[in-house]
Amino acid sequence: MKRLSKHTRKLVVQLAEYMVAGGAYFWSGYFLIVFLTPVIGLWWSNLIGNGVGVSVNFILERYWVFEGTKKRNLTEVSSRYIVLTAANFIINYLILRGLQSVGIKVAIGQFIAAGFFTVWNYLWYRFWVFKGKPQAKRIRHHA
Numbered sequence: 838m839k840r841l842s843k844h845t846r847k848l849v850v851q852l853a854e855y856m857v858a859g860g861a862y863f864w865s866g867y868f869l870i871v872f873l874t875p876v877i878g879l880w881w882s883n884l885i886g887n888g889v890g891v892s893v894n895f896i897l898e899r900y901w902v903f904e905g906t907k908k909r910n911l912t913e914v915s916s917r918y919i920v921l922t923a924a925n926f927i928i929n930y931l932i933l934r935g936l937q938s939v940g941i942k943v944a945i946g947q948f949i950a951a952g953f954f955t956v957w958n959y960l961w962y963r964f965w966v967f968k969g970k971p972q973a974k975r976i977r978h979h980a
Contacts, residue, residue: 851902855959858897863951866890871944879943883930891922903967917966925954 841849866886873882895918929950936946 852959854902855898855962856955858894858902859951859955859958861897862890862894863947865893867947867951870947874943879933879937880930883926883933887922887926887929898962898967903962903969909967909969914967921958921961921966925958929954 866889869886869889870879870882873885876882877885895915899914932950932953933943933946936949937943941949
């Protein structure tokens, strides 16, 4: 059996860590959204649930999954994260609202939305939000 290259192994580990961090985001937000929706409505429960999930997620993504961004300015990374999170909040609300309109309960709709956001966020996190600083290329001088 062929061994994975160092780069491939690193990517597989990063994907596994991303899934754990995403799970922490999903489950913390999920319970709040599902349990608070009947009490305070979808908008506010979505805001609270995602607020908690986003906080947990940012810490895990920045300092564990995409640890290379520690070198990047916290303000720059945070600003990008906030922009994406704001877009995600609206997209999640629209997905849940649309699913509700066809009879799918929020408890199930949140799983459907999570499937979309798993791929969507990984791509945005990896290539924009937590993108590491470009490494200076070594110049080899031949004597």
